[in-house]
Amino acid sequence: MQPPQIPGFTFVDLVGEGGFADVFRYQQELPTRQVAIKVLRSGSDAASLELFRAEANVMAQLSNHPSIVPIYQAGVSSDGRAFLVMEYCPPPHVAQRYRTQPLAVAEVLDIGVKIASAVETAHRAGILHRDIKPHNILTSTFGVPLLTDFGIASVVGETGAGAQGLSIPWSPPESLSADSHDVRSDVYSLAATLYSLLIGHPPFERRDAPNDNASLMTRIERGQLTPLRRPDAPPSLIDVLRRAMSVEIERRPVSAMVLGRQLQDVQIELRQSPTRLEVMDASPSALGEEQPNDARTLVRPVSVIIPAAVHDRPAPLQPSSEEDTRSPHRAGHVATGASSSRRPPPQRSGGRPLGLAARLGIGVVAALLVGAVGYALLAGSPGDDSRGKGTLRGEDPPDPVEPFERAPTPVVTKSGKGARWTFTWTQAEPKQGDEFKVLLSGDGVTNPEAQYTEATTRTVKVAPGATVCIQVALSRDGSGTSALSEKTCVVGS
Structure with a gap:
């Protein structure tokens, strides 16, 4: 053109x-x-x-x-x-980088929190993005990830399954057949984008199967996510992304803010400083209320003039956080708006406010209790070995994330004698498409790298006096990768 x-x-x-x-x-x-x-x-x-x-x-x-x-x-x-x-943001951007080599986990988490902040800001202004994908995350001259192309596909009338502007590899199932006004559709696309940056290709693309649009749409609608095999990606991160990419929209985080908080929890688990969520709230209620800011979240009330053409459109559906147990309920974890943190003064049993002296007395007692509890928490018990575990001091506890059902760990047995041995593994209730990660170790192994197979046996030749050990993990669509089995070893003779 x-x-x-x-x-x-x-x-x-x-x-x-x-x-x-x-x-x-x-x-x-x-x-x-x-x-x-x-x-x-x-x-x-x-x-x-x-x-x-x-x-x-x-x-x-x-x-x-x-x-x-x-x-x-x-x-x-x-x-x-x-x-x-x-x-103008000069290349290379993440869209060029992730296809060459998957991005580091720490960088993906940082990008995820920052882009979640941008998406939440747009949602609070009444705008859905509708086309979140690696190509729409640019990198500034100073290396800052920047989201672009808000709502452009929808405003030019290209919505729905047959739309030219629909990016199928990162689209949620509900957008493949109809136009979606739910913020959780953007949450899905953001999670799919982060999954792509970790795996090195779109989340439903496969090496051993066709990757045309029809095949991708079938996998998206069935939730057949390509397994992520990275030893440096913690199971909690995979669970967060899988949950956000649920086929059932009700199972996803209720907002981009909640997804951002869950990504922060993974950063804390990895002993990284959490990237701060920075949200600009243009909702009418936010302008007159106190904003719940903390070390991990900064919400700025802003005044935005919403043109009638935008205001009159169907508003983005923003589920209430109170309806979802996975969403945070503490101050600073607001998904759909802020509320005032002021509380009414203490009341007598008869409903009248307590006098000044009584309230001062209550305040002194409360201060003593808080001081005692705080000292106990800081000092710990004599046998306390919990240092280095849990959240960083001064942070809130992690947001509850209901994990996916973990795939069962295979049971490995061995048979054979002399220099020829066969390992066999089984798992409860095998399913079609199960894939196994096989890890060999020992002084009799020439290739210690992990291998992936659908077979349930492995025959090895073992030199006299050499040792070969095997561990197997199950990778199953719709579930996280199982833990590795116990080492099973043989010695050649």
Whole structure:
């Protein structure tokens, strides 16, 4: 597509091409700087262009969020194509990097918390992203992950299963057949994006099967997630992402905020400093209430002018956190809005407020109790060996995350004699598609790397006096990878 002529900007080169838009690099004349201009393909009607303008106005007001690509300008070119002028972020971005080599767990967690902050901010302003994927996470000049393309696919009328703008590999099942207005659809796509960065390819792509759109959609609808085999990825992280990618929307975290808190819990488990959730809340209630901030969360009330074209659309469905036991209920864990932390003064049994002296007495007793408990917690008991476990001091306990049912550990037996031995493993209630991770060790092993197979036996030749040991784990769709079996060893003779 030819770049449009935009007054005040000089075309430099093509940055990228997408399903419904192209991105060009331009040189802005005043102030002088390089910018990225995303140009929607021609063919949008007047109503779609008006909605595009309205949504661009909202996102421009929120684009000073630290994890959202700054928007400088929006408009319609002389040939009728809508465009967005944004900060130019030079490559490589995560979309190019993760296909070459999966990203480190620590970086993926940091990206996840920051992008969750951006998604939550958009949701509180009434905007669904609808197209979260690795390609829409850019990297600033200083290495900061930035989310882009909020709602663009929907405002140009390309929604639904047959939409040109639908990114199937990261789309939730409900979006494959109909347009979704639920924030948990964005939660799914964010989790699918993080899973991709960890595994090195889209979450439902397989090496031994077709990866056309029809095959991917079938796996997405059935929840047949490709197993993640990384020894450095803790089971808690895999559980969080699998839960957020549940086929049943009710099983997912109720908001991007909750998903971000769960990712922070994994950071704390790994003894990493949790990345702070920074949310800008444009809801009317947030402007007049105290915001529940803590060391892990910062919520800033902001005043945003919501254009009528955006305000009149169906509002994003935001489930109440009180309806879901996996969502946090403490201060600072707000999913759908903030509430005041002020409490009424203590009451007498007859309903009248206590006098000043009585309240002072209660305060002194409470302070003594708190001091005693705090000292006990800091000092610990003489036999306390819990240092280095649990959450970091000063942090809240981890948010409860209901784990997926863990796959059962296989039982390994051995048979044979001399130099030829056969290991056999079984598991309760075998299922189609079960895959096993086989790890050999010992001085008689030439290839100690883990191997993956659907077979349930392994025959080995063992040199006289050498030892070969085996451990097996089960990897099953819909469940986490099991623990490794106990070592089973043989000695050649």
